[in-house]
Amino acid sequence: MSELxxxxxxxxxxxxxxGEIQAVRDVSFTVKAGEVLAIVGETGCxxxxxxxxxxxxxPDIARIKAGRxxxxxxxxxxxxxxxxxxxxxxxxxxxxxxxxxxLNPSLSIGVQIAEAVKIHxxxxxxxxxxxxxxxxxxxxxxxxPEERSRQYPGHLSGGMRQRCVLAIALAGEPALLFAxxxxxxxxxxxxxxxxxxxxxxxxxxxxxxxFVTHDLSVAAMAADRVAVMYAGRIVxxxxxxxxxxxxxHPYTWGLMRALPILSGGGRRLYSIPGMPPTLINPPKGDAFxxxxxxxxxxxxxxxxxxxxxxxxxxxATWLLDERAKGLAVKAPDFGWxxxxxxxxxxxxxPGSSLVKQTDQPxxxxxxxxxxxxxxxxxxxxxxxxxxxxxxxxxICKGEIxxxxxxxxxxxxxxARCIMNVYRPAGGEILYQGIDVCDPKAFRTHKKMxxxxxxxxxxxxxxxxxxxxxxxxxxxxxxxxxxxxxxxGTVRAEAAFWLQRVGMDAAYxxxxxxxxxxxxxxxxxxxxxxxxxxxxxxxxxxxxxLDVSMQAQMVNLFKQLQEELGFSLLFIAHDLAMVRFLCDxxxxxxxxxxxxxxPVEELFHHPKQPHTRRLVESIPVPKFDWIGQERRRDR
Amino acid sequence: MISKRHLxxxxxxxxFLFGSVFVLSVLVFYVSRLAPGDPLVSYYGERAEKMSPxxxxxxxxxxxxNDSIHVQYIRWLQNAFQGDFGISYKYKMDVTxxxxxxIGNTLILGGIGFVLIFVLALALGILCxxxxxxxADRVICRIGTITSCIPEFWLSLAGILIFATALRxxxxxxxxxxxxxNSLADRVWHLILPLSVVVLSHLWYYAYMIRNRLLxxxxxxxxxxxxMKGLCRRQVLFGHCLRNAMPAYFSLMALSVPHVLGGTYxxxxxxxxxxxxxxxxxxxxxxxxxxxMLLSLLTGMIVISCNMLAQAVSERIDPRLRMDDRRNYExxxxx
Numbered sequence: 003m004s005e006l007x008x009x010x011x012x013x014x015x016x017x018x019x020x021g022e023i024q025a026v027r028d029v030s031f032t033v034k035a036g037e038v039l040a041i042v043g044e045t046g047c048x049x050x051x052x053x054x055x056x057x058x059x060x061p062d063i064a065r066i067k068a069g070r071x072x073x074x075x076x077x078x079x080x081x082x083x084x085x086x087x088x089x090x091x092x093x094x095x096x097x098x099x100x101x102x103x104x105l106n107p108s109l110s111i112g113v114q115i116a117e118a119v120k121i122h123x124x125x126x127x128x129x130x131x132x133x134x135x136x137x138x139x140x141x142x143x144x145x146x147p148e149e150r151s152r153q154y155p156g157h158l159s160g161g162m163r164q165r166c167v168l169a170i171a172l173a174g175e176p177a178l179l180f181a182x183x184x185x186x187x188x189x190x191x192x193x194x195x196x197x198x199x200x201x202x203x204x205x206x207x208x209x210x211x212x213f214v215t216h217d218l219s220v221a222a223m224a225a226d227r228v229a230v231m232y233a234g235r236i237v238x239x240x241x242x243x244x245x246x247x248x249x250x251h252p253y254t255w256g257l258m259r260a261l262p263i264l265s266g267g268g269r270r271l272y273s274i275p276g277m278p279p280t281l282i283n284p285p286k287g288d289a290f291x292x293x294x295x296x297x298x299x300x301x302x303x304x305x306x307x308x309x310x311x312x313x314x315x316x317x318a319t320w321l322l323d324e325r326a327k328g329l330a331v332k333a334p335d336f337g338w339x340x341x342x343x344x345x346x347x348x349x350x351x352p353g354s355s356l357v358k359q360t361d362q363p364x365x366x367x368x369x370x371x372x373x374x375x376x377x378x379x380x381x382x383x384x385x386x387x388x389x390x391x392x393x394x395x396x397i398c399k400g401e402i403x404x405x406x407x408x409x410x411x412x413x414x415x416x417a418r419c420i421m422n423v424y425r426p427a428g429g430e431i432l433y434q435g436i437d438v439c440d441p442k443a444f445r446t447h448k449k450m451x452x453x454x455x456x457x458x459x460x461x462x463x464x465x466x467x468x469x470x471x472x473x474x475x476x477x478x479x480x481x482x483x484x485x486x487x488x489x490g491t492v493r494a495e496a497a498f499w500l501q502r503v504g505m506d507a508a509y510x511x512x513x514x515x516x517x518x519x520x521x522x523x524x525x526x527x528x529x530x531x532x533x534x535x536x537x538x539x540x541x542x543x544x545x546x547l548d549v550s551m552q553a554q555m556v557n558l559f560k561q562l563q564e565e566l567g568f569s570l571l572f573i574a575h576d577l578a579m580v581r582f583l584c585d586x587x588x589x590x591x592x593x594x595x596x597x598x599x600p601v602e603e604l605f606h607h608p609k610q611p612h613t614r615r616l617v618e619s620i621p622v623p624k625f626d627w628i629g630q631e632r633r634r635d636r
Numbered sequence: 637m638i639s640k641r642h643l644x645x646x647x648x649x650x651x652f653l654f655g656s657v658f659v660l661s662v663l664v665f666y667v668s669r670l671a672p673g674d675p676l677v678s679y680y681g682e683r684a685e686k687m688s689p690x691x692x693x694x695x696x697x698x699x700x701x702n703d704s705i706h707v708q709y710i711r712w713l714q715n716a717f718q719g720d721f722g723i724s725y726k727y728k729m730d731v732t733x734x735x736x737x738x739i740g741n742t743l744i745l746g747g748i749g750f751v752l753i754f755v756l757a758l759a760l761g762i763l764c765x766x767x768x769x770x771x772a773d774r775v776i777c778r779i780g781t782i783t784s785c786i787p788e789f790w791l792s793l794a795g796i797l798i799f800a801t802a803l804r805x806x807x808x809x810x811x812x813x814x815x816x817x818n819s820l821a822d823r824v825w826h827l828i829l830p831l832s833v834v835v836l837s838h839l840w841y842y843a844y845m846i847r848n849r850l851l852x853x854x855x856x857x858x859x860x861x862x863x864m865k866g867l868c869r870r871q872v873l874f875g876h877c878l879r880n881a882m883p884a885y886f887s888l889m890a891l892s893v894p895h896v897l898g899g900t901y902x903x904x905x906x907x908x909x910x911x912x913x914x915x916x917x918x919x920x921x922x923x924x925x926x927x928x929m930l931l932s933l934l935t936g937m938i939v940i941s942c943n944m945l946a947q948a949v950s951e952r953i954d955p956r957l958r959m960d961d962r963r964n965y966e967x968x969x970x971x
Contacts, residue, residue: 059860083869091866103857108880117875118865170865 004074006210007033007056007178012069014048014055021282025051027234029069033178033210040213040225040242042257045519045548046278048234049214050099053180057094058086092122095171099183101163105155111166112151115139118173138169143199160409161192165199172203179204179211185220189408189575194619197223216548218257219621222246227314230254233279233289236308240315250309250317252296255334260553261578271582273553277518288320296321369537369569370397370420375429377415389415390426391593397537402563402570404584404601406577406616412593413573414460417539420571421457433537453483456530460542462522466514473510476500476529483533499528504558520551524558531562539571544579552576556583578620581605589613649944656940657933661716664932665709668925675701678922679725699725712929722926726918731927735912735934741811742911745827746900749834753896754889757839761846766873768851780840788837788899792906795829809908830907834899842892846885853877883949890946894939 014026025048033039041049054060056071058081071079073093081089098104106114115135120126126134139147142165155163164184171179181200185193201224204211213224221228222242229239230253238251249255259272276293279285285292291301300306300320309322320326377390390412397403405413419426422438430437437443438451456479459465466475476496480487487495497507503524514522523543530538540559544552556579563570574580580587581601588598589612597610608614676684676695687695696702700711715722724734760776767773800808806829807813816822853859854877862872901913908914912931919927 057864059863087863087866087868089866090864094864096861096864098857098861100857104861106858106862106876106880109876117862117867121866167861170861174866 004035005032005072006035006037006074008070008072008075009056010070010072012052012055012071013067014051014060015065015067017063017065018282024281024284025064025234026055027281027284029231029234029236031229031236031239033212035177035210036208037227038204038211038213038225040215040221040228041231042215042218042221042228043231044216044257044274044278044550046281047231048281049216049231050182052231053096053182053212053214057090057096057180058083059096091118091174091176093177094180095174095176095178096180096182097164097167097171097184100187101160101167102187104167105163107155110152110154111139111158115151115166115169115173118170122174134173135169138173139166141172141203142166142169144169159192160188161196164188164192164196168199168203172207175207175209177210179209180214181211182214183216184213186216190577191408191615191619193220194621197621200224217621218246218549219261223621230257233284234281235289235318237290237319238315238317239308240311240317244312244315248311248315250311250315250322251319252294252321253290254317256293257550259334260550271553271556273557274550277520288318298326367398368396369399369434370571371430371432372396372416372420373430373432375416375419375426375431377412377419377424377426377428388593390419392429393590393593393595394429395588395595395598397569397571399536399569400563400567401586402559402572402584404580404587405571405573405590406575406580406587407590408575411590413575413590414541416590417457417541417571417573421455421539422451449483453479453485453533454536455539456533456535456537457539457541458523458526458530458543460545462519462526462543463514463546465526466522468514470513471510472496472500472512472514472517472525475514475525476532479529479533485533495532496528499532500525502531502562503528504554519547520554523547523555527558527562531566534566535568537569537571539573541573542575543572545575552579559583577605577616589616653937653940653944657936660936661713661929661933662709664929665712665925666705668920668923668928669705669708671923673923675699675725675923675925678924679728712926721930724919724927725924726922726927731930734927735915735930738910738912738915741909742900742904742913744823745830745834745904745909745911746897748827749831749838749900750889750893750896752831752835753838753842753892756835757842758846758885760839760843761850762873762878764843764847765850765854765877768854777844780844783836784838784840784844786837788833788902789906791837792830792833792903795833796907799829811910826909830903830909833903834896837899838892838896842888845888846881849881849884850877853880856880883952887946887949890942890949893942897935897938 009032010030012026012029013024016023016025027048029048029052031039041052043049051060051064055064055066066079069079070077073089078085078089105111109117112132112135115138116131119131119134119138135151136147139150144150144162144165150158150162155166158166168184184200185196188196197220200211200213203209211224213221215221215224225242227240228242228245229236230245230251231237232253238245238249238254245254246258249258253274256272256274260274274293279289279292287303288294288297288301288306291297294301298320304320306318306320306323308316308318310316311322373394375390375393376388378386378388380386393412393416395403405416407413415424418424420431420433420438422444426439431439433451433455436447436451444451470478473493473496476499477487477492480492480495489495489498493510496510500507500509505521505524505528509517509521509525514525517525526543543559544555547555559570559572560583562568572580572583577587584601586598587601587604589596589604589610591610591612597604597608597613599609604613605617608617674684676687676692676699679699680687680695684692684695693702700708703711712722721731723729724731727734760780764773764776796808799806807826808829811826812819812822813826850873854873856877859872859876862876867875900911901916903909904911904913905917912934915927916931916935918924919931
């Protein structure tokens with residue numbers, strides 16, 4: 003096979019007032035026709051920038067500083083915007099991370115796809131364009147394409163929109179498809195469907211693809227080859243089975259160990275310590291050295307070159323140097339075998355739940371009891387949407403209850419009813435025996451109810467006031483309730499809680515905008531904990547973070563819960579995360595609580611078909627199976 | 637398609653319009669009559685000052701001015717419902733006739749001014765957005781900010797001083813030269829200066845709005861997808877961004893009608909342009925009550941209906957703003 007795309011020593015920088023950000027540093031790789039290359043790494047490692055610099059979609063402050071980009075042997079590095087327009091859509095296409103915002107809200111789906119069809123085939127008749135649009139919609143498996151093509155993006159769900167974006171990308175029959183985290187914004191079952199669709203379409207059209215993701219297990223499912231990126235460099239690249247069977251770079255080891263399915267039922271998730279470096283002044287030597295437990299002295303001095311492992315497998319670590327052979331550093335055991343069996347067979351060892359689930363917990367142990375909760379939203383004068391339908395469950399003191407389900411299944415609505423944001427249409431919510439929905443009872447116990455129940459929202463970005471300092475954000479509930487700070491001053495209090503969630507007190511005077519997503523979520527946790535609540539609701543607190551950050555957050559929740567003993571209602575759509583944190587798990591589907599059982603039991607003996615589907619849609623890399631599937635496809 | 641619901645909404649709006657106009661009429665009626673000044677002067681001119689008390693009483697009786705204000709108002713209201721808005725004290729004609737003779741001039745000045753502002757602002761806004769942060773954009777932004785700070789009356793006076801008095805290129809006042817009422821060229825010649833002032837003093841505000849609105853759209857994520865289809869910059873800007881920005885611009889322009897109208901009145905007064913702006917000013921100054929009432933109501937009606945139009949346009953763009961749907965959307969958004 004010939005090289006379709008070749009990138010040689012590419013470096014891309016952004017000129018910002020703070021300095022030059024070296025987002026991509028000396029990256030080389032090739033993609034053959036029909037091949038899928040996955041680029042994996044944490045947020046901020048330059049994956050997206052790499053793709054967008056090839057497509058020339060970056061803003062003007064970005065510059066290609068060095069390197070060449072070759073398409074079928076032709077140098078396109080110096081192509082101007084006009085030349086790139088001819089390549090985009092016809093040779094290159096792209097699918098974006100957030101299907102909710104990339105479609106133009108004021109044009110119908112059909113018009114947007116037709117635009118992509120027409121642009122490279124001027125003079126095509128209207129009927130022919132229409133036919134082609136319907137054909138594309140069928141190709142991405144959208145039911146009732148005639149009707150759908152007349153609808154606007156606002157009428158479609160996230161998964162549906164991503165299919166439409168894919169249809170637009172396929173309109174020009176591109177040779178190379180860039181997919182920038184195409185499934186990150188979608189929930190687990192939809193993710194599995196979209197991944198399957200990608201594989202199918204890619205094999206059918208014999209199209210090459212660059213698949214950007216932060217999730218190694220997604221890469222394993224989608225790719226032929228994998229490139230691991232860190233701090234703007236490719237640190238390891240190889241065929242997918244080489245990367246997963248025989249990873250050589252400590253960063254790849256870290257990413258793999260952070261995968262929840264590989265933690266083998268252990269009670270704590272592995273996470274890579276620290277954060278990726280800022281790329282304004284990249285550290286001398288190997289950028290990963292300071293987070294690397296296997297770092298050698300030379301790592302702090304000199305950037306390691308890419309050492310060949312096999313003909314197709316390269317890794318940039320000094321561990322592969324001749325002189326380091328004597329150290330005999332070995333990759334940790336990832337437990338692939340156990341993981342592979344997880345979805346298919348019950349594990350031998352039962353989970354060690356903190357609270358042993360008995361049929362009827364003692365009444366004094368129950369902190370929250372939800373009985374026949376129902377909530378409806380009016381859609382118009384006639385129609386209503388039943389978001390929560392007859393849901394009943396209990397949470398004991400010191401218990402972590404997980405609530406999972408696809409988006410729109412009513413998880414958040416349950417949480418908000420519990421927190422008195424919505425007044426439910428029916429049912430009772432008893433918190434320590436008090437009916438919180440009864441206005442009279444609520445008023446009598448208002449102070450206690452407001453201070454001992456706290457909530458953490460999904461989007462820390464939006465839930466922290468951008469114009470308040472971290473210090474003020476953390477102590478605000480304390481001030482509202484007139485609590486006398488037990489540690490002297492409110493500032494000391496804020497510093498205490500900030501350190502408790504693993505952040506430095508130096509952040510006290512910063513604004514939320516200066517923090518990363520994970521740090522913001524930590525601040526949100528600190529704010530909730532500062533009232534020392536007895537009951538905490540966490541509404542998808544990790545959904546917007548990448549894998550290694552998710553692991554850190556889940557560990558933090560676990561640790562804090564053990565130390566402080568609060569009860570936790572943890573809402574998520576990712577089962578694998580829930581498995582490590584929760585004692586019991588409830589599964590919601592279309593407003594109903596379809597199943598609630600202890601966590602290990604749910605994973606090994608799912609009773610309901612819906613639960614089984616959720617468990618099965620966790621991406622588990624199974625190499626032999628993938629290999630066969632691919633061969634059969636071609 | 638007009639459903640029952642649409643009719644209901646329409647009726648609701650019309651009721652609101654009349655309600656507002658009624659409140660306005662009460663306010664203007666009482667305030668104008670309580671304000672100091674002698675309405676007889678505008679009817680009898682110089683003679684009013686030399687009248688004996690008996691003559692005055694007879695004159696006031698004739699014009700219906702010696703009853704209490706409430707009685708006067710009710711009488712005015714009754715007549716108004718029959719389509720009789722009284723006579724103008726100054727012109728001794730039916731007020732509708734007086735206004736009818738002048739309103740055409742204002743519509744020409746205001747209407748052409750409005751269309752020019754709309755088109756030029758759009759063109760300028762697109763140019764600036766296209767050239768964002770380049771030299772042309774920066775220069776236009778600077779000049780625009782300065783011009784929009786200059787008050788209209790000052791700009792009018794400066795225009796008269798330069799082009800009429802010093803250079804003698806353009807006339808300083810009026811809508812036409814005496815004896816040339818029907819000459820189009822003469823009318824255009826008289827329009828140039830007032831029209832330029834109306835356009836110049838409003839142009840930048842709207843151009844800047846459309847520029848910023850477009851730049852917001854250009855930064856939206858859907859632009860990336862549009863570019864990835866292979867569309868060039870022009871196609872993205874006109875086919876996607878401008879298209880999405882236009883409804884908001886229409887709503888803004890509907891809202892701007894009163895703004896431009898107010899500007900026209902000032903310019904008319906400075907240029908002694910025979911439109912309803914000058915008429916309003918005169919009638920308020922000389923206590924020409926009936927004329928003032930009708931002019932205020934007319935202006936008020938235009939302002940209120942334009943605001944309603946703007947609201948209707950916004951509602952079409954963003955269904956969440958619709959009164960009765962608002963609550964539902966807020967809740968559904970949170971699911």
